[in-house]
Amino acid sequence: MGCGGSSQSSGKGDAGGKSDEKNDRKAAAAQNKDYQAKMDFIGSVPIMKGIPRSEFPLVAGVCTDGEYKTGENVIVQGTQGDTLFFIRSGTCGVYVKNEAGESKQVATLKSGDYFGENSLLRDETRSATVTASSPLVCFMISRSAFQELGLNDKLQFANRRAVAAGGDGEAKSKPPSEKTPAERTVIAEALRNNESLSTITVLDDQRVNSFIDAMWEESVPAKHDLIKEGDLNAHFFYIVKSGQFEIYRGENAEGGVDNFEEKGKSKVVNTVSTGGSFGELALLYLMPRNATVTAKVDSSVWVIDRQKFKDILMKVSTAKIAEYKKYLEGVRILQSLLSEEKEELAKALVEMHFTKGEQVIQQGERGNTFYILYDGAVEIIKDGKSVSEVSASLSRGTAQFFGEQALLDNEVRSATVQVSSDIAKALVLDRDSFTILLGPLKDILDAEKTGASRTRAKGPGRDSVSGSGTAGKEKILRKDLTKIGLLGCGGFGVVELVEHKLTKETYAMKGLSKGYVVKTGMQDSVMNEKNILMMTNSPFVIKCAETYNSSQMLYFLLEPALGGELYATYNRKGLHGSETHAKFYCAGTVFAFEHLHERRIIYRDLKPENLLITEHGHIKLTDMGLAKFVIGKSYTTCGTPDYFAPELIEFQGHTQAVDWWTLGVLVFELMSGHPPFESAYPMQIYGKVIKGISKVPFPPKCQGPVGDLVKALLKYNPSERLPCRPGGVDNVKNHAWFCNFDWKAMKEQSLDAPYNPVVKGKKDLQNFKCKQDDLPKSIEYKESAGNSGWDKSFATST
Numbered sequence: 001m002g003c004g005g006s007s008q009s010s011g012k013g014d015a016g017g018k019s020d021e022k023n024d025r026k027a028a029a030a031q032n033k034d035y036q037a038k039m040d041f042i043g044s045v046p047i048m049k050g051i052p053r054s055e056f057p058l059v060a061g062v063c064t065d066g067e068y069k070t071g072e073n074v075i076v077q078g079t080q081g082d083t084l085f086f087i088r089s090g091t092c093g094v095y096v097k098n099e100a101g102e103s104k105q106v107a108t109l110k111s112g113d114y115f116g117e118n119s120l121l122r123d124e125t126r127s128a129t130v131t132a133s134s135p136l137v138c139f140m141i142s143r144s145a146f147q148e149l150g151l152n153d154k155l156q157f158a159n160r161r162a163v164a165a166g167g168d169g170e171a172k173s174k175p176p177s178e179k180t181p182a183e184r185t186v187i188a189e190a191l192r193n194n195e196s197l198s199t200i201t202v203l204d205d206q207r208v209n210s211f212i213d214a215m216w217e218e219s220v221p222a223k224h225d226l227i228k229e230g231d232l233n234a235h236f237f238y239i240v241k242s243g244q245f246e247i248y249r250g251e252n253a254e255g256g257v258d259n260f261e262e263k264g265k266s267k268v269v270n271t272v273s274t275g276g277s278f279g280e281l282a283l284l285y286l287m288p289r290n291a292t293v294t295a296k297v298d299s300s301v302w303v304i305d306r307q308k309f310k311d312i313l314m315k316v317s318t319a320k321i322a323e324y325k326k327y328l329e330g331v332r333i334l335q336s337l338l339s340e341e342k343e344e345l346a347k348a349l350v351e352m353h354f355t356k357g358e359q360v361i362q363q364g365e366r367g368n369t370f371y372i373l374y375d376g377a378v379e380i381i382k383d384g385k386s387v388s389e390v391s392a393s394l395s396r397g398t399a400q401f402f403g404e405q406a407l408l409d410n411e412v413r414s415a416t417v418q419v420s421s422d423i424a425k426a427l428v429l430d431r432d433s434f435t436i437l438l439g440p441l442k443d444i445l446d447a448e449k450t451g452a453s454r455t456r457a458k459g460p461g462r463d464s465v466s467g468s469g470t471a472g473k474e475k476i477l478r479k480d481l482t483k484i485g486l487l488g489c490g491g492f493g494v495v496e497l498v499e500h501k502l503t504k505e506t507y508a509m510k511g512l513s514k515g516y517v518v519k520t521g522m523q524d525s526v527m528n529e530k531n532i533l534m535m536t537n538s539p540f541v542i543k544c545a546e547t548y549n550s551s552q553m554l555y556f557l558l559e560p561a562l563g564g565e566l567y568a569t570y571n572r573k574g575l576h577g578s579e580t581h582a583k584f585y586c587a588g589t590v591f592a593f594e595h596l597h598e599r600r601i602i603y604r605d606l607k608p609e610n611l612l613i614t615e616h617g618h619i620k621l622t623d624m625g626l627a628k629f630v631i632g633k634s635y636t637t638c639g640t641p642d643y644f645a646p647e648l649i650e651f652q653g654h655t656q657a658v659d660w661w662t663l664g665v666l667v668f669e670l671m672s673g674h675p676p677f678e679s680a681y682p683m684q685i686y687g688k689v690i691k692g693i694s695k696v697p698f699p700p701k702c703q704g705p706v707g708d709l710v711k712a713l714l715k716y717n718p719s720e721r722l723p724c725r726p727g728g729v730d731n732v733k734n735h736a737w738f739c740n741f742d743w744k745a746m747k748e749q750s751l752d753a754p755y756n757p758v759v760k761g762k763k764d765l766q767n768f769k770c771k772q773d774d775l776p777k778s779i780e781y782k783e784s785a786g787n788s789g790w791d792k793s794f795a796t797s798t
Contacts, residue, residue: 038063041086041139047117051154062145068092068132077129078697081119082143087111090136095129103129120146121155122576122673125699152572156769159490159567159609163285164525164626164638165306173305177217183241186275187212187302190239196280196683199690200649201313210312215302217241220295227279227293232519234289235305239277243299246271247278248292271296281682283309284649285637286520313651314635321346324427327372327399333407336448337438344437348632349427350655352719354419358726360426361417367406369430371417374399376424381416389420407434407441433631436600475797476500476557478548481509484763486770488565492516493553494775497560497765506762507545510556514791515779517554523790525625526554530794532624538595539749540588542612542622549795552781561620563613563757564767570608573755576673577701580754583738585611586667587746588619593663594729596627597656603627604654606662607640608669613767617753630655641682642675646716649686657718663732664693664713664721671701676714692716705737 038060042048051059066085068074075081077097087109094107094115106128109115118124120143146152179187188208191197201207220226226238229249247270269291272278278293283306324346328334334342349372354360360371360378377391380402390400402417407429434441446452481498484506488495493512499505517526533544533556548555563569566585575581589606596603605626612620626638633653645661647654668676676696677688688695693714698707712722712735722731733743745751757767 035060037088038139041088041114044112045084045086045114045117046158047120047155051151055149055151055154058149059141059146059151062149063139063141066138066140068136068138070132070134072132072136074130074132074136074138075116075126075128077126079126081116081124081126084114084116084120084141084146085130086114086139088137088139090132090134092130092132092134092136095131096127097129108133118673119143121152121571122574123701124673125697147574152574155568155572156771157568157571159488159565160607160640160642161490162605162626162638162640163287164520164522165285165636173308174216174218174303176214177302179212179215179302184209184212186241187215187239190275190277193275194277194280195687197283199683199687200284201651207312210315211304211309214308214312215239215304218301218303220245220299220301222295222297222299224295225292226295226301227289227291229289229292231289232286234279234282234287235307236303237277237279237283237305237309238293238301238303240272240274241300241302242274244271244273244296245276245278245293245299246296248294249290282306310635310651317633317635317651317653323397324349324372327374327427330399331372331401331404333404333441333445336444341438345429345434348433348437349429350632350719352426352428352724353717354424354426354726356419356422358419359416360419360424360726361403361413361415363413363416365413366410367403367413368410368432369428370404370407370434371402372399372427373402374425374427376419376421378402378424379418379420381418382414387415391421394425407431408445409442433600437631473545476507476546477798478546478555479798481507481557483509485765486775487560487765487768488770489775492520492776492779494770497562497763498557499763504762506560508542508558508560510558512554512556513776513779514552514554514781516776518781518787518790519779523787527790527794528628529624530556532601532627532629535599535601535629536595536624538592539618540592540620541595542620546797547795548797549791552778554791554794558622559620560762561612561614561622562759562762562764562767563615563617565609566611566613566619567608568769569613569755569757569767570670575670575755577671578754579671579706579737582667582670582706583741584746584751584754585619585670586663587738587741587743589621589663589666590729590732591747592621593656593659597659600629600631601627602630602634602654602656603659604639604662605643606659606666607643608666613755613757615757615759616749617756618749641685642669642678644686644689645718646689647718649689655718657721657724660713660721660723661718664710667706667713668702668710671706672699676710705735705739709735709737 035057039056041063042051042056042059043053048059066074068090074085074092077095089111091108091110093105094109095103096106097103109130115130116126120141191208191211192203197203220243226245227234246268249269272293281287281290283304321343325342328337328342328345334345337345354376361367363382373390373392375392375394377389379386380388380390390402392398392400403413405411408431410431431441438444480501482501484497484499486494487497487508493510493516495508495510498507498509500507512526517523530544530547537543542561543559544556545559546557548557570576589611593603603621603624603626605623606621610621610623612622614620628634628636633655635651635653637648637651639648639658639662643662643665645654645658646652648658665675665677676693677685679685679688693711698710702710709722709732713732715721718724722735723729725731732738742751759767
């Protein structure tokens with residue numbers, strides 16, 4: 001009995017055990033599925049790139065589940081965020097409040113989408129409200145859990161890519177086509193309806209008609225790709241005359257998409273019909289196309305290329321230069337100049353605005369600058385007494401001159417010139433710029449008196465500015481260098497750490513693909529980069545030891561800075577918001593800009609990615625790819641979109657003031673964790689820039705003296721930016737935010753760095769995360785009659 005009972009009892013237990021075991025297997029399977037889903041989620045978030053897959057289970061282990069009801073807010077705009085969300089099921093809407101406080105839906109997120117990834121790295125104010133539009137299930141990772149795993153140091157960050165105008169490359173402009181009045185009306189409406197074009201230029205009737213006059217017609221057969229994603233032949237803007245086009249974007253395209261249909265590996269993001277337009281970014285600068293545009297049916301388009309578009313916008317600048325030249329005709333001391341020399345000076349004149357009571361010239365100071373007052377009034381004060389007042393009117397075209405003797409010598413100013421009107425506007429030229437352009441004015445005047453012949457002006461060149469160069473140094477041969485490892489990768493080149501076999505010194509070897517350089521028409525830019533590196537010699541700027549030329553590559557041999565990029569360091573170490581760090585790195589940038597500007601070099605591409613940290617924690621500016629020697633203004637649109645100044649966007653021409661704008665953006669980014677005008681798409685950034693810094697909400701860490709500095713640097717008018725005012729760079733050094741900062745110790749590099757990177761030796765690569773997989777695709781270079789000889793003078797050694 002006992003045995004039988006035992007047997008029966010055992011039978012029931014087996015049945016129950018099997019049931020429990022089955023349930024356990026189901027639970028385990030569900031748990032594994034959940035765990036695998038979390039692993040897949042981790043692998044899909046770009047910010048996780050660089051974390052070894054072996055660490056994914058640890059990250060999955062700290063993922064928590066979150067459920068939200070329809071209508072419930074997941075995150076709220078303006079609040080501090082510390083969590084990354086990944087949508088497992090359901091949908092939600094993304095809402096942004098405008099200036100009037102009205103909430104507008106800007107996107108829809110669904111299963112597989114994620115948001116809040118930057119919260120893993122730093123305190124960040126949420127830029128939007130995300131509300132569940134259906135029952136929502138999310139995976140979540142908190143910053144504290146992420147940091148406890150020590151994963152910050154393993155992250156890899158994609159650098160923001162700079163853009164440049166490039167050359168004509170493969171652009172083939174065509175003669176304009178005839179257009180009927182009805183067609184002109186369609187084109188005009190298309191131009192005005194393109195919000196991006198309205199951002200970068202004023203579309204008045206004159207400009208619209210000029211654009212229409214320049215456009216030509218092209219036929220596009222059905223299924224033909226008019227534009228291909230990633231194509232470098234990006235020189236044209238299109239308006240649809242007839243037919244229909246579909247726009248496809250790859251899943252990993254920058255900016256992302258919200259609503260789409262599958263088409264192979266790409267997704268349909270838009271359809272454009274008659275009167276629609278696309279490709280407007282190509283009018284600003286050269287950048288690989290970010291989408292494919294395919295004709296759905298037989299279609300036709302009107303086309304304009306970047307150069308014709310810029311020529312139309314430049315007409316205003318051309319007219320200004322002609323007006324400036326007229327002003328110079330009235331300056332007695334310049335009467336002996338040739339017509340083309342006056343035009344060179346007219347191009348070099350820089351606009352400055354002064355306010356009431358501001359002293360333009362001070363009695364007793366040494367003179368270096370000549371002024372043309374073209375609007376407003378100034379008072380002439382001698383020995384403390386007013387002796388006269390002079391005025392000028394922009395509307396009447398009258399102008400007044402003072403300080404012209406400063407172009408001739410360094411004599412002491414005999415009177416003070418003080419603004420008596422509310423605003424005074426002047427054109428300014430300093431003696432050094434005059435001498436670089438035309439030679440000493442004294443020599444010109446002496447030649448006129450004696451009747452001696454003189455050479456005509458040739459314009460600015462690198463020989464007129466002294467620099468470090470490599471003269472007198474023993475040559476470093478490329479064959480004596482051995483590769484240690486990768487430091488970084490760019491769009492068309494790599495940076496490798498190399499060691500000299502004999503001296504054991506290490507260098508950063510930057511290699512550029514000649515095929516890419518020629519394809520993008522950047523030959524002059526690369527030669528210019530080499531020349532500028534030879535002109536600089538500052539402890540705050542990366543130095544160049546040699547340059548080499550091979551059949552496929554150009555190489556710069558640069559001093560290494562093995563502490564890492566400031567951009568990656570800030571993100572990994574969570575330094576955003578620290579005033580101590582921001583002041584130190586911004587002060588180093590100020591000294592770098594001072595050095596470059598003294599040599600008439602505009603840098604144009606400041607961002608944390610281009611600031612390197614040495615093994616001692618000091619800062620160095622690197623990458624002169626977009627730098628340019630300029631007297632007066634340059635009209636090339638280039639830089640990194642987050643850091644674009646208004647004058648770059650609007651083709652007004654830019655001066656050194658553009659660099660001080662970028663410093664303001666840098667200060668804001670280092671303190672807040674993001675640039676002030678940040679947006680998913682470049683044209684949205686530009687729209688915010690044009691609206692101005694007054695429309696940007698300042699987080700708590702950007703308020704007070706630092707906020708005042710940012711606003712003083714991000715003035716819309718270049719001449720009103722803080723270092724462009726009388727007092728120059730000292731205005732920044734004396735600003736309240738830098739109160740008690742030791743500028744002298746900083747200049748001497750004796751100031752203790754706030755962050756000391758771990759660098760174990762001259763071959764230590766641990767602060768750089770570039771991998772072989774990140775290497776750019778090579779473009780074969782073939783020399784032809786059309787591109788022969790451009791690189792002849794590049795190499796300083798073999």
